Amino acid sequence: MTAENGGAAPTGLRTWNASAFVREYRLQISILGILVILYTVFLVGNPLVFMHFQIYQSFMTTMPFFGIMALAATYVITLGEIDLSFPSIVGISAWVFGTVFVTTGSFGLAIVGCLSVGLVTGLINGLIITRIGVPSIVATIGTMFLWRGLVNVMSQGKGIALVALRDSPLYDVFVGRLFGVIPVQFVWFVALAVGFAFVYRRHRYGSHLLYVGDNQESARMMGINVERVKIIAFMQMGFFAALAGIFTTSEVTYFWPTQGDGMLLTTLAAVFIGGTSVFGGAGTIFGTFIGVVIIGSLEAGIIAIGLTGFWVRFLNGLLITVAVSVYAFMLKRGR
């Protein structure tokens, strides 16, 4: 009798823990599942390409460009807000980066100028949204056109050649190759993801993001400075869009006026595939990271397994639609 109980209890406890774990992390498990399925298809479809490091090296080169912005966008979306202007912030800050570098020859000054532009443009978004009260989706449509238009006016539609960036020691800090093989920007991306995850789950600010995104009125009554939380979220979005601008410009040593265009949907898709709720108040940085890996390898993978480029958009769309439907379904059942 006692022996039986002694044997049964731990098993019961273990299965309870396992199911609780699955329930708690069901979103993360689902997204990891999607990634595993995707890579199984790639590996079976074209083992030659996917068994070699080269394709991963190319992924690691390009993923951080939008991946860094996806991390920052996760904060904004957790608030229940949206930013559509960050691709244009990439453009305007990269233009400042290129222009400052050409006029002063200093990589360092170019960085300072670029990141400051990111902070200021983010601040402007934040102020329009919190002080004037324009909904973020509308406000950032406005600034999206505004900054892109300004880039076009300032650059007169012309690019800036920046080959001399390579001579600066800072070049290797951003886009060098660690041990000659690993793109340094990927190291940055991973380190930033860890930092973002820590702040999200462990820092007071992350907690305020979740609380405000969940119930703004409650947050206010609990003494959380809702406006400040929002302004900081838009400022960090601008800052990291500018940082992404430094990475893209340095990688190709060229500024072009449409820089950042086309990154909007991939970035947001990564966040939503990652399970962050569009209603706010829930999300994970882990999910966004995997979302970036999925979106970042989809195009090359689809072509490598022998489908034409025409399939890329279609499969991209299919993946996003299925993923967000599954999450919405889970949330509904969880209530």
Place this chain on the structure above:
Amino acid sequence: MSDPTLLIMKGITKSFGKMQVLRGVDLEVNYGEIVALVGDNGAGKSTLIKIITGVHRPNDGEIWYKGEKITLHSVRQSRQLGIETVYQERALADLQEMWRNVFAGREITNALGFMDVAAQRRETERLLREHMGFTSTAITADSPVKVLSGGEKQGVAIGRALYFHADLIILDEPTMGLAIRETDRVLNFVRGFRDQGKAAIFIDHNIFHVYDVADRFVILDRGRVAAQFAKSEITQDELIATMVQLHHTGTLQ
């Protein structure tokens, strides 16, 4: 603490746009006293307490707290002064864990602002078992608030106010939607504040509850204090009759 008065409000007015909600309200709260704020829907009770808690700023009037004249700028400031509130709207975030709700806006952090999540969990767990009367093991500090019943949610809102050792606790319709047993628990909480020498402002539409726990009754009517009575001055039936008369005739004469 020779001065028995904890809070004095003088001539408080408040308008939202063109609508004047408070028209010169005077209110006093002493240490060890439970003051009931009663009055019709829309009388301005919640608005008045939101001025004490720093959610709204008054257009005019003075507030004295612990013998000093103060200007309340924010909820954070009033909480630092030892004023805790259980809002009519509960002020919880449903998707978030219990511990995040308890410590919202006042997280336990280190100098860099990183939270001690383990401590927040532990304290929440203790609060759950010792003060909120949670016995079910299915509900932990990690449970999201959305799984709780109405009474349990109110327990969290009250437990949160208790945790931070307030001198003045404000409860806006804390028994709304609660069954008898939960209501009793809430009323016992309120009596407990008085026994500790602290003060409470208690808003409730149920005159039986109000008469049961409060020491003094302040009747608010369309933004003004229509009358106030100490418990010794008035019976429960007289209090009800007074309020009915006010409701029908708009005057006490």
